[in-house]
Amino acid sequence: MKSFTDVLICGAGAAGLTLAIDLARRGVAFRLLEKMPAPFHGSRGKGIQPRTQEVFEDLGIIDRAAAAGGLYPPARKYLADGSFTKPETTESARHTTPSEPYQQPLMLPQFLTEAVMRERLAELGHYPEYACELVGLKQSDKGVEARIASPEGENILQARYLVGADGGHSFVRSAVGIGFPGATLGIRAVVADIVLKGLTRDAWHQFGSGAQQLHLCPLAGTELFQLQAPIPTEGDVDLSAAGLEVMVTERTGRTDIEIASIHWASAYSMNARLADFYRVGNVFLVGDAAHIHPPTGGQGLNTSVQDSYNLGWKLAAALAGPSDKLLDTYEEERRPIAEGMLKLAIKLLDASKTGENRRGREVQQLDIGYPDSSLSLQQTDRTRELVAGARAPDAQIRGAGGQPTRLFELFKGTHWTLLGYQTSRCAMPVLSHLRTHIFGPGGDVIDECGQVSDAYGLSAGDWVLVRPDCYIAAIVSSAREETLKRYISSMVSPPSRF
Numbered sequence: 316m317k318s319f320t321d322v323l324i325c326g327a328g329a330a331g332l333t334l335a336i337d338l339a340r341r342g343v344a345f346r347l348l349e350k351m352p353a354p355f356h357g358s359r360g361k362g363i364q365p366r367t368q369e370v371f372e373d374l375g376i377i378d379r380a381a382a383a384g385g386l387y388p389p390a391r392k393y394l395a396d397g398s399f400t401k402p403e404t405t406e407s408a409r410h411t412t413p414s415e416p417y418q419q420p421l422m423l424p425q426f427l428t429e430a431v432m433r434e435r436l437a438e439l440g441h442y443p444e445y446a447c448e449l450v451g452l453k454q455s456d457k458g459v460e461a462r463i464a465s466p467e468g469e470n471i472l473q474a475r476y477l478v479g480a481d482g483g484h485s486f487v488r489s490a491v492g493i494g495f496p497g498a499t500l501g502i503r504a505v506v507a508d509i510v511l512k513g514l515t516r517d518a519w520h521q522f523g524s525g526a527q528q529l530h531l532c533p534l535a536g537t538e539l540f541q542l543q544a545p546i547p548t549e550g551d552v553d554l555s556a557a558g559l560e561v562m563v564t565e566r567t568g569r570t571d572i573e574i575a576s577i578h579w580a581s582a583y584s585m586n587a588r589l590a591d592f593y594r595v596g597n598v599f600l601v602g603d604a605a606h607i608h609p610p611t612g613g614q615g616l617n618t619s620v621q622d623s624y625n626l627g628w629k630l631a632a633a634l635a636g637p638s639d640k641l642l643d644t645y646e647e648e649r650r651p652i653a654e655g656m657l658k659l660a661i662k663l664l665d666a667s668k669t670g671e672n673r674r675g676r677e678v679q680q681l682d683i684g685y686p687d688s689s690l691s692l693q694q695t696d697r698t699r700e701l702v703a704g705a706r707a708p709d710a711q712i713r714g715a716g717g718q719p720t721r722l723f724e725l726f727k728g729t730h731w732t733l734l735g736y737q738t739s740r741c742a743m744p745v746l747s748h749l750r751t752h753i754f755g756p757g758g759d760v761i762d763e764c765g766q767v768s769d770a771y772g773l774s775a776g777d778w779v780l781v782r783p784d785c786y787i788a789a790i791v792s793s794a795r796e797e798t799l800k801r802y803i804s805s806m807v808s809p810p811s812r813f
Contacts, residue, residue, distance in 0.1 A: 330602030337627030362613030497588030
């Protein structure tokens with residue numbers, strides 16, 4: 316039996332779920348398959364960085380994610396004599412600003428993150444299909460023919476596009492012959508979610524150094540602690556409660572810490588690898604299928620979510636338009652980001668070996684952008700810092716009716732957004748898939764505190780075009796209105812189906 320869909324997503328982890336949510340809210344037909352029989356139940360990626368929190372706000376899940384998790388506890392580094400210090404693990408706490416409403420990482424164990432995503436996906440009328448595995452594929456000019464194995468047998472699914480979100484051992488990546496060069500870093504570690512007695516939940520407890528390090532971090536929203544520790548590169552490791560308790564006793568020098576039970580545990584070797592390509596024909600890679608790396612800095616899940624956030628609106632546009640050339644910009648924009656993320660994770664890993672765990676602004680991912688992208692319409696005479704390709708800042712504004720709101724509320728959804736600063740609405744086309752807002756006399760929004768002007772560096776007559784993924788496509792003056800009109804005509808995607 317053969318069935319049909321627009322997009323087939325293989326892998327229902329964070330990357331696959333993000334893409335599914337984005338396609339669902341755009342009315343795109345898709346199937347989300349997961350070869351595991353049930354959702355992943357480990358904490359693995361537990362840090363949600365500020366930029367990903369902004370993505371979650373747009374997808375409609377930030378409040379429930381925050382409610383399910385919490386902020387990171389302060390670090391507590393124990394010394395040999397039993398005393399402790401309080402090292403900084405992140406840059407000094409910063410208060411939120413109008414342009415950056417999220418400043419601190421949110422702790423949310425991966426199984427809770429994915430549960431929140433599945434709930435949102437269900438609200439949109441879609442669900443992952445578990446115990447369904449891609450076992451073969453072939454491409455043609457019509458798309459991808461996928462052979463799917465499930466408990467009911469095998470069937471053929473014809474899809475216009477296939478997205479591999481199936482992890483570091485990606486079948487999709489192998490099936491289309493994409494290389495995955497990199498290195499095994501010679502570091503092996505254990506990570507486990509445990510119920511323990513003997514430690515308070517008000518700190519991230521850190522013991523030992525080098526090969527004898529042991530971290531025990533209370534997982535917000537649960538009764539669990541996450542145990543992290545390096546282990547020998549060879550040989551078996553006892554992941555039972557008794558085995559891990561022996562490790563805890565040896566590395567802490569304490570006998571009062573007891574492991575009551577194991578929720579999930581895994582031993583793994585650290586790798587740093589990056590796919591040669593993100594696209595072959597109608598097949599794409601996102602998340603760990605495209606890049607794997609050490610866990611230092613909490614970058615992996617966040618980069619994976621943002622891969623899918625970049626790809627989703629482009630897939631929808633390609634399906635609704637006459638050409639899919641826009642899809643080439645996915646690799647163009649996202650692969651360099653992953654390459655930089657790998658370098659950062661390795662740098663932080665090297666620092667951690669000497670006990671240095673401080674994290675700077677670079678882990679927040681707020682400064683990630685695409686200034687060199689072919690989608691970024693640059694204004695060569697612009698002297699302000701903010702340029703096309705940058706993340707679109709937030710700002711507190713007021714509607715003409717008097718109600719307070721934010722720029723992020725104007726951006727939220729599947730559309731492009733055009734902001735005119737002391738301009739005329741009639742200067743730009745009115746399109747069903749483009750939301751236009753005018754600041755100034757006769758406009759529908761008011762820059763009451765000057766936050767928009769300050770954040771974007773705007774002058775009278777300027778226009779800002781914001782992409783569906785909340786990056787700036789263009790900032791131009793009134794002298795380049797015709798250039799902007801041509802850009803909108805050629806690049807702005809068709810409307811959502813509902």
